[in-house]
Amino acid sequence: MTARYPMGLIETRDAIACGDRRARDVCDEALRAIETRDVELGAFLHVDAEGAGRDAERIDAVLARGERPGDLAGVPIAVKDVIVTRGLPTTCGSRILDGFIPPYDATVIARLRAAGAVLIGKTNCDEFAMGSSNENSAYRVARNPWDTTRVPGGSSGGSAVAVAANMCAASLGSDTGGSIRQPASLAGVVGLKPTYGRVSRYGLVAFASSLDQVGPFARAVRDVAELLTVIAGHDPLDSTSVDAPVPHYSHNLRTTLKGVRVGVPREYFVEGIDAEVERAVRGALGRLKDLGATIHDVSLPHTPYALGCYYLIATAEASSNLARYDGIRFGFRAARADGGALALREQYTATRERGFGDEVKRRIMLGTFALSSGYYDAYYLKAQKVRALIQRDFDAAFREVDVIATPTSPTAAWKLGAKVADPLQMYLADIYTVSCNLAGNCGVSVPCGFTSENLPIGLQILGPAFAEERILSVAHAYEQSEAWRTRVPPHPETA
Amino acid sequence: MTRADFEAVIGLEVHAQLLTASKLFCGCSTTFGAPPNHHTCPVCLGLPGALPVLSRRAVEFAIRLGLAVGCTIRKKNRFARKNYFYPDLPKGYQISQYEEPICEGGRLDVAGKVVRLRRIHMEEDAGKCVHDAAGSSVDLNRAGVPLLEIVSEPDLSTPEEAGVYLRALRDIVVYLGVCDGNMEEGSFRCDANVSVRRAGARELGTRAEIKNVNSFRFVEKAIAYEIARQVDVVLSGGSVVQETRLFDSDRGITQSMRGKEEAHDYRYFPDPDLLPLDIADASIDDVRRTLPELPAARRSRFLVEYGISEADAVVLTADRVVAEFFDVVMRAYAGDGRRAAGFLRTDWLRVANDRGAADVVARVPAAKIAQLLQMVDAGTISIAARREVFALLVDAGEGDPEAIVRERGLAQTSDAGAIEAAVDAVLSANPNEVAAYRAGKEKLLSFFVGQVMKATRGKANPAIVNDLVLKRLRS
Known part of the structure; x- marks a missing residue:
């Protein structure tokens, strides 16, 4: 038996709520899909079959008593392994957190549980969310379901794959410089990075605290909107979360775009962009026009500095955030070859030497340098000034247009291993996504076509802070006007 | 050149642990003496994903001290991360304030001399390492406990002055109720920056920072030792090196802990987990309204209002409970302040030192003290009898002074x-x-x-x- 394809979030929730399906059956289908497909795809680092089954049965029991289930009752959801889950391993894709079982739930997890979601497992990712291909995972290779010789994007590669390959209804990822939108684009699903402060970061293991946000993946914009409604909102445990009302995002989606002004930044269609990607994105812009939107040329003049600015600020914060992995209180601790204890300094060194992967070490060193005495002004402080200029660019642009449309990624999914030896090439994959994080704005990636090799291409819709409703509406109107969502990755069972 | 040709330049950095019920960035208790790692949570353990949330009470305490010593309260101030590795520092950084502290400027009058303050800032304490035969362990009960660091300008020039400054500062924090001032238990700690130079010179000498000084007496001893050491170095043709030194209280000497080249690069940067703190004028005013009268001001008022001696005023204002009680007694008594002061600083204080002033105040309220004073004034009882009646009142926690005098036959004969x-x-x-x-x-x-x-x-x-x-x- 195969999973009912595709497994939508709202559709599944409603089917369970009205008694058409049992949460336990939905859960079993998801578990079976994982069992069948994940050996190859590598989307999961930990599957909680037992816990998920128990949660699903509890939902069925609640429904049987005629009680009102939550907004996600019975919906199988996967969570990126950088989000802490009480009693479930949380590794961040790193050896250094091997064996770490958090004693507490992240706020987003608590909200999922309260809404009745069934946590199916923890998804693969680049170590500490540092990467754009998922190849920096210390545990396993994640593959793109559209072509398993290719990367799924990153760092939330596993969360994108889990949704793309129908192993769950929706998932959570984290986005520091594009880590939700880019894999969504490469894996052909919808992924949203909320405004900084929209979703609590409490329990999201920090990579770069001033840039990180948790956000949803699903196959449809409406499902992304529904999941966002559950996880968004003020959290007293996160001082940077904002106390602003949370609309019911999935209720206010539009299908026409009359009067919507769409900006296209001229700096984004320059060298490095793949011709097929450009063609698909230009086609999508035409479609937006057909739907009633007006297209405007806008300028984000500081775009050329965004990547450098991002890699200074993100690495500086990371160098401090990752200092706590010292092998003393949790996770991996290096020991002598004979199993004996090491002297303190040796233990720190050996633990971090063996526990962290190359990319993480590279970023810790970059960030440490940027904050060092004598270099702080030239690097960290200057990057902060550039960040303010980039924010100003967006503020100015959003005075003229309602949303900004760009490619999500300059290319479709590349071959596994193609960029591993060249970190700079890898960093360039984030060129269209990092500015949104630096500005603290929101952005969503929605499928907008395929390459000649049947690889998905994503359209990025950016909005100002707290304009999630607006960008979701544009993405939804576009999605409904096209048939891309009916295309599914090649499936071994249906092939 | 001789020793007499030199003068010392001293500045103190004091860490005062705040008397808040909870830690600076989480809800854990700050109570001393719990079993190891009992008062901990994901935040103060530095678990992955946990985030700090600032205690409003700690901010209020910082403002309270700032206002009391004439600081400017920075309406916009910020927390920064001070990065270094140590097993008792769970996050690998300490949340402190660096470029934008909550209080700037301010002054303390110390024995007729003005000592300027540079800044007062908030920060979290680290945990504590315990080393024994079984190995080393870490207790994180103290990790995250709120501290105020009070940094003076180098305006002190002798060990004695440093001692007076430190005691004055301790009296103030205790008076304000922000810190218990206990040096031995470590809730009031002091580092001293000491340098020497030719008397009258303008340039400052190279300084050494002395750490680990945990009593008022040791502060003076450590500074005196350090001044003599530095003068000796210069006199013997050497030059003082910039370093951190530890005071060894058993041997009464300071010893080098780490030199300038081993100094940490703390890589301070604004903590992105905490928003800049915006303090409204109204909340500063709220704190100002609740400030108690400070010892120096109260002392002057006692001299004028009650006509008591300087010596009595010093004794009676040293403790806030005693000082406030004296005011209440004087309102009820309305007699000669010198007599009231005489009784309070002798018989009354003797008992209060024993049982705690607050307890004695609760057991024998001001009205009864006033009665006792009036009975002596009227010749009804002797001073010895007053002492006896007072003792009985304290023991019973109730009773009418006149009835006791009657029952015990303590009235004195004027016949x-x-x-x-x-x-x-x-x-x-x-x-x-x-x-x-x-x-x-x-x-x-x-x-x-x-x-x-x-x-x-x-x-x-x-x-x-x-x-x-x-x-x-x-x-």
């Missing part, structure tokens, strides 16, 4: 006839002493008075006894 009879009896029983007195041995007066008091079992009014004895001897 001249009865006293006269006793005086006559004493004089006729001691003819030799009377003769000696009259021959010029006037010291014997107190002997006769004592005998009369003994004969009347202490109830005679001593002033009247004195008068009568003199009268009889001279007749």
